[in-house]
Amino acid sequence: MEPIIKGDSALVVFSGGQDSTTCLFWALKHFKSVRTITFGYGQKHSAEIECAKAIAAKAGVDFHYMDVSFISQLGRNSLTDTTMEMDQTKPQDNFPNTFVPGRNLFFLSIAAVYARELGIRDLVTGVSQTDFSGYPDCRDSFIKSLNVTLNLAMDEQFVIHTPLMWINKAQTWEMADHLGVLDLVRNETLTCYNGVKGDGCGHCPACKLRSAGLETYLTSKDS
Amino acid sequence: MEPIIKGDSALVVFSGGQDSTTCLFWALKHFKSVRTITFGYGQKHSAEIECAKAIAAKAGVDFHYMDVSFISQLGRNSLTDTTMEMDQTKPQDNFPNTFVPGRNLFFLSIAAVYARELGIRDLVTGVSQTDFSGYPDCRDSFIKSLNVTLNLAMDEQFVIHTPLMWINKAQTWEMADHLGVLDLVRNETLTCYNGVKGDGCGHCPACKLRSAGLETYLTSKDS
Numbered sequence: 001m002e003p004i005i006k007g008d009s010a011l012v013v014f015s016g017g018q019d020s021t022t023c024l025f026w027a028l029k030h031f032k033s034v035r036t037i038t039f040g041y042g043q044k045h046s047a048e049i050e051c052a053k054a055i056a057a058k059a060g061v062d063f064h065y066m067d068v069s070f071i072s073q074l075g076r077n078s079l080t081d082t083t084m085e086m087d088q089t090k091p092q093d094n095f096p097n098t099f100v101p102g103r104n105l106f107f108l109s110i111a112a113v114y115a116r117e118l119g120i121r122d123l124v125t126g127v128s129q130t131d132f133s134g135y136p137d138c139r140d141s142f143i144k145s146l147n148v149t150l151n152l153a154m155d156e157q158f159v160i161h162t163p164l165m166w167i168n169k170a171q172t173w174e175m176a177d178h179l180g181v182l183d184l185v186r187n188e189t190l191t192c193y194n195g196v197k198g199d200g201c202g203h204c205p206a207c208k209l210r211s212a213g214l215e216t217y218l219t220s221k222d223s
Numbered sequence: 224m225e226p227i228i229k230g231d232s233a234l235v236v237f238s239g240g241q242d243s244t245t246c247l248f249w250a251l252k253h254f255k256s257v258r259t260i261t262f263g264y265g266q267k268h269s270a271e272i273e274c275a276k277a278i279a280a281k282a283g284v285d286f287h288y289m290d291v292s293f294i295s296q297l298g299r300n301s302l303t304d305t306t307m308e309m310d311q312t313k314p315q316d317n318f319p320n321t322f323v324p325g326r327n328l329f330f331l332s333i334a335a336v337y338a339r340e341l342g343i344r345d346l347v348t349g350v351s352q353t354d355f356s357g358y359p360d361c362r363d364s365f366i367k368s369l370n371v372t373l374n375l376a377m378d379e380q381f382v383i384h385t386p387l388m389w390i391n392k393a394q395t396w397e398m399a400d401h402l403g404v405l406d407l408v409r410n411e412t413l414t415c416y417n418g419v420k421g422d423g424c425g426h427c428p429a430c431k432l433r434s435a436g437l438e439t440y441l442t443s444k445d446s
Contacts, residue, residue: 070291074336102336105376109332113297113325142375149372152365153328 002029009033010122010161011115013107014063016052017191018210019126019164022172024059025179026163027124035062035118037111041100042072048190051197055188064114071106104137105146112150112158121158128164128172140165169213170220177217186214225252232256233345233384234338236330237286239275240414241433242349242387245395247282248402249386250347258285258341260334264323265295271413274420278411287337294329327360328369335373335381344381351387351395363388392436393443400440409437 010027014020014036027034038052049065056063104127111123127138136142140162147160164172176185192200192207200207233250237243237259250257261275272288279286327350334346350361359365363385370383387395399408415423415430423430 066293066296068293070289070293070333073289074333074340101339101377102332105332105372106329109325109328110293110297116324117297136378137376139375142372145368145372145375149328149365149368152362152368153360154324155359 007031007122009035009118009120010124011111011118011120012036012061012124013111013126014038014052014056015126016048016050016055016189017126018169018176018185018189019128019172019191020052021055021185021189022176022179022181023124023126023163024055024061025181026175027161028059028061029179031122034059035064035120037064037066037114039066039068039107039110041103042069047195047197051188051190055184058184058188066110066114068106068110071100071103074101102137104135104142108143108146108160109150112154112156115158116154116156121156122161123158124161124163126164127162128167130164130166130168169209170216173214173217174221177221230254230345232258232341232343233347234334234341234343235259235284235347236334236349237261237275237279238349239271239273239278239412240349241392241399241408241412242351242395242414243275244278244408244412245399245402245404246347246349246386247278247284248404249398250384251282251284252402254345257282258287258343260287260289260337262289262291262330262333264326265292270418270420274411274413278407281407281411289333289337291329291333294323294326297324325360327358327365331366331369331383332373335377335379338381339377339379344379345384346381347384347386349387350385351390353387353389353391392432393439396437396440397444400444 007030010031012020012024012027012034014024015038024034024036036056038049040046040049053063108123108125115121115123127143129138129140143160143162147158150156150158163175167175173182176182187198190197191210193204194201199211202211230253233254235243235247235250235257237247238261247257247259259279261272263269263272276286327348331346331348338344338346350366352361352363366383366385370381373379373381386398390398396405399405410421413420414433416427417424423433425434
């Protein structure tokens with residue numbers, strides 16, 4: 001069902017993965033005009049930036065790339081440091097070493113300043129507290145606190161939309177299906193920590209989460 | 224009067240100007256170990272970075288420089304764009320064009336991630352609501368909101384210290400005097416928008432604020 005009244009314009013923080021691609025199509029349904037911003041921070045698999053670009057072109061939206069490699073100079077993590085072995089599960093007393101400290105803080109802060117220049121107030125991000133993998137910067141309270149901070153920093157009225165905050169991976173697949181892009185999300189996005197597009201390597205934590213969700217959704221759909 | 228109990232370690236956001244230099248010496252009085260972080264963001268007068276380095280060396284503290292020139296790509300402002308004439312006063316319905324959107328947001332966020340890597344939880348910044356020149360990111364409510372946001376982003380307990388928040392420029396000079404560094408702050412810091420060290424060009428907004436404060440303080444001290 002199409003919304004009767006759409007918002008004017010939104011900026012989507014876009015990585016070319018399952019979550020942000022689903023959010024891009026969610027935004028296209030709810031806003032008249034949509035743009036994307038994609039960040040490069042020295043992640044091992046810059047293939048995801050190419051995926052993002054291709055999907056943005058297919059969706060007919062503006063693609064803006066920004067180099068934020070300063071983020072990987074700040075602290076060690078296994079997504080940007082090739083000498084570290086990736087944690088497969090969350091260690092008991094710590095974040096997984098795939099945690100890039102401040103990542104969503106910087107992504108959304110930069111997106112807000114860029115949006116402000118374009119006269120855009122609505123920001124969309126695919127973070128989810130449900131499948132947050134132990135990352136504190138995916139929690140709802142962080143996003144809400146940041147929303148207030150951004151408004152105070154620039155004396156603005158940004159609204160951060162988080163369509164996936166309270167749904168799990170199976171429900172994210174369901175959302176993509178309802179938006180008519182299940183196949184596109186399945187085949188053209190990159191979520192895999194090992195840089196394999198579509199169904200991915202199958203054994204990294206991101207692939208396991210993604211494929212388990214897909215299986216749950218497809219099973220429930222068939223039944 | 225020296226504090227009897229000092230905190231362990233603090234990181235000072237340090238520009239080499241009057242305010243952050245006063246904060247550096249405030250931090251040296253209140254913490255056993257002090258480090259600084261200085262940002263280059265394409266400001267016209269990189270002379271201030273040289274000032275910062277020289278003062279850090281004199282104070283015997285670690286000097287860490289970070290290039291954050293991405294900030295000036297985000298929006299136009301007269302501190303980084305040489306084609307713009309600087310606003311001398313605050314326009315009625317807008318920020319002065321010396322406002323770099325998100326500057327303190329990025330400085331403090333990056334400082335927090337860097338501090339966390341070093342095991343430091345105390346951050347010091349020289350922002351002041353009293354002389355905030357129309358910049359929303361110098362207000363107390365912004366700093367407190369950001370403090371909460373940073374703690375939520377990284378599941379930490381950062382404390383942002385703002386020794387100058389509620390004092391004016393005359394009182395900042397008084398503080399420097401009590402810390403025994405009035406001459407150092409007067410002669411070796413750079414606050415001037417035109418890049419002139421010490422007493423500065425004398426006619427830009429920053430120089431006017433600085434010299435009026437100094438005059439007020441010296442007059443009250445003599446009387």
